Amino acid sequence: MPQITGEFEVAMTPESLSATAAQSGLGRLSLDKRYRGALDASAQGEMLSVRAGVAGSAGYVALERVEGTLDGRQGSFYLQHSGSMARGTPSLSLAVVPDTGTGQLQGLQGAMAIRIEGGKHYYDFTYDIAEAP
Numbered sequence: 001m002p003q004i005t006g007e008f009e010v011a012m013t014p015e016s017l018s019a020t021a022a023q024s025g026l027g028r029l030s031l032d033k034r035y036r037g038a039l040d041a042s043a044q045g046e047m048l049s050v051r052a053g054v055a056g057s058a059g060y061v062a063l064e065r066v067e068g069t070l071d072g073r074q075g076s077f078y079l080q081h082s083g084s085m086a087r088g089t090p091s092l093s094l095a096v097v098p099d100t101g102t103g104q105l106q107g108l109q110g111a112m113a114i115r116i117e118g119g120k121h122y123y124d125f126t127y128d129i130a131e132a133p
Contacts, residue, residue, distance in 0.1 A: 011033075026050055028113060066079060075103030
């Protein structure tokens with residue numbers, strides 16, 4: 001499976017929640033991303049998060065639609081995030097939502113890791129594009 005690495009920028013904007021969700025302690029953010037490198041794309045998404053009563057513990061889920069080129073192939077796909085922090089120890093699952101690839105990215109499957117180094121965001125994306133059935 002090919003693996004690519006690149007940099008991305010992300011802007012997160014607080015959004016409103018229903019009254020019930022706001023009272024429960026949830027937070028909601030819109031995501032606006034720009035990927036650079038072999039994944040040359042923009043992405044928009046939504047995130048829900050919660051902070052625990054214990055310092056350093058939290059969780060989030062998000063979906064983002066990525067549109068652009070992947071190793072020269074044009075199309076779009078969705079990424080699904082599930083992240084948590086247990087007393088400062090992070091855990092993240094970030095994968096392509098099955099069967100969401102369009103255009104030349106139909107059949108895309110894969111997983112992404114995110115790194116933050118020196119204040120910059122980087123992605124490591126391992127993927128495959130299966131032949132259409």
